[in-house]
Amino acid sequence: MSTIANNLQSVRNRIQQACSLAGRPPESVTLLAVSKTFPAVTVREAFDAGQRRFGENYVQEALVKIAELADLRSQIEWHMIGPLQSNKTRVVAESFDWVHTVDRLKVAQRLSEQRPEGLPPLQVCIQVNTSGEASKSGIAPEEAESLARAVAALPRLTLRGVMALPAPSEDPAVQHAELARVRSVFEHLKAQGLPVDTLSMGMSGDLAAAIGEGSTLVRVGTALFGRR
Ligand SMILES: *Cc1c(COP(=O)(O)O)cnc(C)c1O
Numbered sequence: 001m002s003t004i005a006n007n008l009q010s011v012r013n014r015i016q017q018a019c020s021l022a023g024r025p026p027e028s029v030t031l032l033a034v035s036k037t038f039p040a041v042t043v044r045e046a047f048d049a050g051q052r053r054f055g056e057n058y059v060q061e062a063l064v065k066i067a068e069l070a071d072l073r074s075q076i077e078w079h080m081i082g083p084l085q086s087n088k089t090r091v092v093a094e095s096f097d098w099v100h101t102v103d104r105l106k107v108a109q110r111l112s113e114q115r116p117e118g119l120p121p122l123q124v125c126i127q128v129n130t131s132g133e134a135s136k137s138g139i140a141p142e143e144a145e146s147l148a149r150a151v152a153a154l155p156r157l158t159l160r161g162v163m164a165l166p167a168p169s170e171d172p173a174v175q176h177a178e179l180a181r182v183r184s185v186f187e188h189l190k191a192q193g194l195p196v197d198t199l200s201m202g203m204s205g206d207l208a209a210a211i212g213e214g215s216t217l218v219r220v221g222t223a224l225f226g227r228r
Contacts, residue, residue, distance in 0.1 A: 004042070005049035007224045008033075011207075015218065018211035029211055032079055034203075034221030036061065037228045040068035046224065047072055055100075055219050057082030059091060066095055081163070081219060083137045090114045093156075098123040100163040100200050100219075103139045108151045115156035124151055125163040125200050130181040138164065141185045148194050161198030161216070162186045168205065175206050179213035186214070 001009070011031065019026045035043045036057040043054055043065060054076060056062035066078060079098040086107050092099060093114035102108050102124050115122050126148050129138025139147055144162065152159040162185050166178040179201060186199045202210025202218035210218060221228070 002045060002049065003226075004045045004224065008046065008049050008051060011220055011223050014207060014223075015211065018208040021208070022212050024211070028216060030217045032081075032200075032217055032219045033224050034081065034219050035065070035225065036082070036221065038225050040065045042225060043069060043076075044072070047076065051224075053077045053079060055079040055081040055221075059084075059088045063091060063095060086110055093122060094119075096122070098125070098160070100125040101127045101137065102151060103127045103129075103137055103147075105147060105150050108147070108154060108157060112154035112156040121156050121158040123160045124157045125161050125198055126151065126159075127163045127165070128182060128185050130164055130178055130185070131167040136165070136167075141181065144185050145189060145192060145194075148189050148196070152194060159194065159196060161196040161200065162189065163200035166201070166206070172209060175209045176213065179206070179210050179215075183214045 015029050016026045019029060032053045032055045033046050033051045034055040052075060077097045079100060080092050080096045081100045084092060084101050084107055089107060089110040093111045094116055099122060111122055126144055127138040128141055128144050129136050130141055148159055151157055164182040169175050182201050189196050198217055199215050200217045202215045204220050204223035207218045
């Protein structure tokens, strides 16, 4: 087996273990392979090992890879997980299947207007900032519901859920507290009747904790592809 095939297997095992600890079925968690900074040939290797969903952070870099992997386009799901400026919404609406980082109405409106008619609606998560750091992207938890309602009403977007990128911490208690705050935003939207099914949180370092706190989609880069 190639290194990437091996890594994929061990990440899948970690997901399964975390699910079984949490009393959840293993298929309740989706693995998104974060391929930022790695070339198309690496994505192809992961594809050959069975991986189908890939996350990218930088629009220009992603467009090059998506073009280089055009032969696999109908089989790959491309997820935009990096900060999104409003002048980049058109290419994102044209090229991606999912966007996890919608944190303001203007970006949502542009994505909806610019999503080509021939494609299915763009799948969208609201990025929430539960760390309260001014430098980070993401909407404040108390504003998530109104943005989620607005996204759900836009014709070319499908609201899927909530995404977060908690501040890294070595302390499991701190990790859990932050992940639990993200979960409570997700649960609040559900309780308000919003049609959400995706809680996008957990990376190489905290995927087990995130699954324990209800994550349905983990975004894993380093553990699959190595250090960037
Ligand atoms: C880079 C990145 C990841 C993957 O992080 P790893 O620690 O390499 O697994 C996940 N989510 C986002 C938003 C990222 O930018």
